[in-house]
Amino acid sequence: MARSSSLLPRAALRLSTLAAGVLLACAAHAQTAPVRFDQAAEPLDRALNEAARRAGVQVFFASDITAGRRAPALRGDYTPREALERLLAGSGLRLQARDERTFTVEIAPSSSNGATALATVTVNASADASAAGLPPNFAGNQVARGGRVGLLGNRDIMETPFNTTAYTAELIQDQQARSVADVLLNDPSVRTARGFGNFQELYVIRGFPVYSDDMMYNGLYGLLPRQYVATEFLERVEVFRGANTFLNGAAPGGSGIGGAVNLLPKRAPNDPLTQITVGVESGGQAFVAADVARRFGPDNRLGVRINAARRDGDTAVDKESRELDMFSIGLDYRGDSFRLSADAGYQYQRFDEPRPSVTPTGAIPSVPDAEDNYAQPWTYSQERGTFGTFRAEFDFSSSVTAWLAAGMRVGREKNVLANPRSTADGVLSGSRFDNAREDIVRTGEVGMRGSTRTGSISHAWAVSASRYSLDSSNAFASGGPLPSNLYNPVELPMPAVASSGDLSSPRTTDRTTASGISIADTLGFMDDSLLLTLGIRSQNLETKAYDNVTGARGASYDKSAISPMVGVVYKLTPQFSAYANYIEGLQKGETAGTSSATPGRVLSPYRSKQGEIGLKYDGGKLGGAVAIFQTARPFGADKDGEFQEAGEQRNRGLEITAYGEPINGLRVLGGVTFLNAEQRKTGDSATEGKRAIGVPSTQLNLGTEWEVPGVPGLSLNARAIHTSSQYASANNAYKIPSWTRYDLGARYLTTLGGQVVTFRARVDNVTNKDYWASTGGYPNSYYLVQGAPRTFVLSATVDF
Structure with missing residues (x-):
């Protein structure tokens, strides 16, 4: 160069x-x-x-x-x-x-006698307080070489009997991702949708939903804001594909059968960091963020990292506006035989006049223009959350380590919504719906890992115990009607509502407790070229429901289950590893909706079964994986006059992923997933053998980044996302069309006034494609979510 x-x-x-x-x-x-x-x-x-x-x-x-x-x-x-x-x-x-x-x-600084000062001791700060620190980045810096695999701890991708991807801070920053959903646009196994009736992000992994309630923060469930998580909190976004109850415990929100998402907090690097980012995006929204980190004390053992950000203004959707404030502080300390870390954070977010989901009443209506907004002007969604977490790790010896983690979140939400129903020609009907929610989450985990040998066989064992509790309070109000039109929206006055519960002081409506004990051993044969992992988890799920007006006890259950796991990895060569696994998932049973023949009825927890085989490649500069899997999960529906288990959804699929920098200056990231999601054992000829709602047969993501020769500091990137058609009815009578979206970006690094400055520009949905991005995401639902319009983002990051 x-x-x-x-x-x-x-x-x-x-x-x-x-x-x-x-x-x-x-x-x-x-x-x-x-x-x-x-x-x-x-x-x-x-x-x-x-x-x-x-x-x-x-x-x-x-x-x-x-x-x-x-x-x-x-x-x-x-x-x-x-x-x-x-x-x-x-x-x-x-x-x-x-x-x-x-x-x-x-x-290099000199000592008083003129001798060159000795280098400081390198401190490998780690989000989970592990001795080895974070797994290093893979070539190209868009993904990491490994990530957290539940109680097994951090594992290299080539030694894990599962298919995982950890997206890095570099990728998050360079793509100007605002939320977890933006990061997961790079993953061919994931599609983003929306929660039922609200604006909660929802992630569909291998055709099964993962609610944002069920994301993990540094390995613990339920700590981050429930509906939306700003990326300024995050160092990495780790995606685990497949059932994972044994590894992480049952997801308390009732999802997680198809995979899991674990978010890692930021830690202070070895060298001082002071970054300020300012930017604007389509609609006039402006944002500013600060990232400051320092290490202190002998050998820089104590680290402090502070992040703060604010966004405010209109979005690319007509009349929609958004406000966000966030603050976090992360601390870590590395002793000789122990490591400590702690995080505290706050986030406030409000959407005004947010474009709602649309539920079709028959055939699918044509999608409106990408910028159109059919929300009522008085609707809004507001969420405020505060959380804290602590983690410690202690080395009893060079081969035995114990850990302890605990955390708590207090969240408050207020919404005034009006999600419409639409006929095929766009005639809208609906009603006003208000709700207030308060959550208190407490969660913790304790465990121990070690290694030993039995003759020529190595052992890497682990035991853990965890507990999660949620106390959720809710109140509701509704009123209407609200007639309008999807293509020519009518602004209506806010109708009066009839309340169910006290919106200013909601009552407890749900108490959920999940606890479990896991034990695992990874046996290494033939100089660890063959790794066999065996594990089992005893899991208990307890749910108590209460009337939100009277407080009277409602439906509840207290169930236990055993979740086994077997995984094997065989290192064929230094570049290739073959793997296979059998693992079971567990989730709390569905609750019958208000339109059910038996409203409020709660089903027993569901068990799912997964089998998977795959091949991984690590060529140093290019990596990837091929996986074939099958997962079957029971589901509930009205049958024979009551809400009951009514069949199973069986997803079979093929995943192909690739990442790295095969040629200097050219990076690739993406892949393709083929899915066959079939309804089985329904006892109904109208649905038996039909495809599941909201699961496309093909998901393709392809991203590239190219450093422009002859222009130091300049790189260009592009991404294509394709999703095939999705059925919007259980009998497959209706479906939404396939869609393809293109994104472009550029980054330029230079110096101005002696400071390093990085300019970033991005255009998502370059062609301003009009499309229904998803249908469903919540059991037995088929609401439509429209894709975002063309969105420009421009920012500058200054390093001081």
Whole structure:
């Protein structure tokens, strides 16, 4: 890579000798996977450029800084940072990280006697307080080399008998993702939908819903805001594909059969971080975010990271506006034989005149224009949440470690909604619906992991116990009617409502408790080339329902179940691993709706069964996986005059994923999923063998990022998302059409006034496609959610 000293203002190069006038911005799209180097001893500037070219990073520096300095020979396998630090060894310069992707070179500080100061001890801060820290990034920095696999802890992707992906902070920031749903637009196994009657994000993994209530935060359920999570909280978004009750416990909200989503908090890096981001997007919405981190004390053992953000203004949807405030602080401390971490956060979000979901009353209505809004002007959705969590890990010995984690959330929601029903020609009917909700969640986990050997067989064992409790209070009010038209909306006055419960002080309506004990052992044979994981979990689910007006006890159950797991990994070669698993899922039973023949009836917990085989590839710069799976889950419906178990949904599928940087400067991310979601054992000829509501047969995601040759600091990216048609009725009489959406983006890194600045621009839904993005997402429902219109986002991030 050619030197780019001309890009740096000469004034910045003439700063005081303390700053040494040196800037080396290593816009690291810096992969952490080792790269093979074979460089002879040569002038330092030439060596830095050659190392940057080999590692696929960009280097900016002034040639007069390196004048007269030589670099040693560099031969072997090193990460980009390791390579650069070896080249700088003995030069009187040091590498300083500005953030995870940008570095500077400074004159190494000297002690009072003129000797070069010793390097500080590297502290591997970790979200889950583990000794090894986060799994490193894969080539290209868009995904990580591994992630959390429940009580098994962090595992490398090649040693895990499941198909997982961990999306990194680099990807989140570069794509300007605002929420978890934006991040998961990159995943071919996931489609986003919406909660029933509200604006809660919902994620459909392998054709089964995962409610945002059932996301995990650092391995614990229910801690983050229930409907929407801002990405400013997050270091990584980990997607686990498949049933996972044994690994994580039963999801308390009643979903999680098709997979799980675990969100990781941010931790202070080894070097100081001060970032300010400002931006605007379509509709005039503006946002600002700050990310500040420092480490303190001997060997930088104590870390503090603070994030704050605010968004306010109209969105790309006509008349819709959004306001968001968030704040979080993350602390971590690394002792000699123990590690501690803690997080506290707050989020407030409000949507005014939000575009609602639409429930068809027969044939599917044609989709309105992408920007159209058919909401009533007085509708809104508001959520406020505060949470805190603590985690500790203690090493009893070099082979035995115990951990403890606990957390709590208090959430409050208020909504005034009017979700319409629509005929095929767009005639709308509906009513006003108000609700108030308050949640208190308490959750915790304790466990121990260790390793030992029995002759030639290695063992990596783990035991854990967890408990989750939810106290939920709700009140409702409704009134109407609200006649309108999907294509020519009529603004109506707010109708009076009849209340069910006290909206200002709602009563407890649900108490849910989930607890369990798990034990697992991973046995390694043939020098750990064959790994067999065996595990079992004893799980208890208890639910108590109460009348929201009188407080009288309603339907309830207290059920226990055993959830087994068997997984095997065989390392065929250093590049290929074959795997297989059998695992069962458990979720609380469905509750009959108000239109049911037996409203309020609660079914016993459901057990699902999953089998999966797959092949994984790790070529160093390109990785991927192929998986074939089958999952069967019972479901409830009205049958023979009562709400009861009425059949099962069996999803069979093929997943193909790919990621990495196969060519320097060109990154890829995406894949395809083929699904066959069939209703079985229904006893009804109208539905037997028919496809399940809201599950497309094909999901394709393809993303690329390209660093433009000859323009240092500039990269372009593109993404295509295709979803095939989805049925909107159990008898398959109606369906929504397939859709394809295209997104484009650009990033430019430069220096202004001596500061590193990253400009980002993005256009989602470039063609302004009109489409129904999803149907259903909640059992026995088939409401439609319209896709977002063309949306521009422009931001600038300054590193101080």
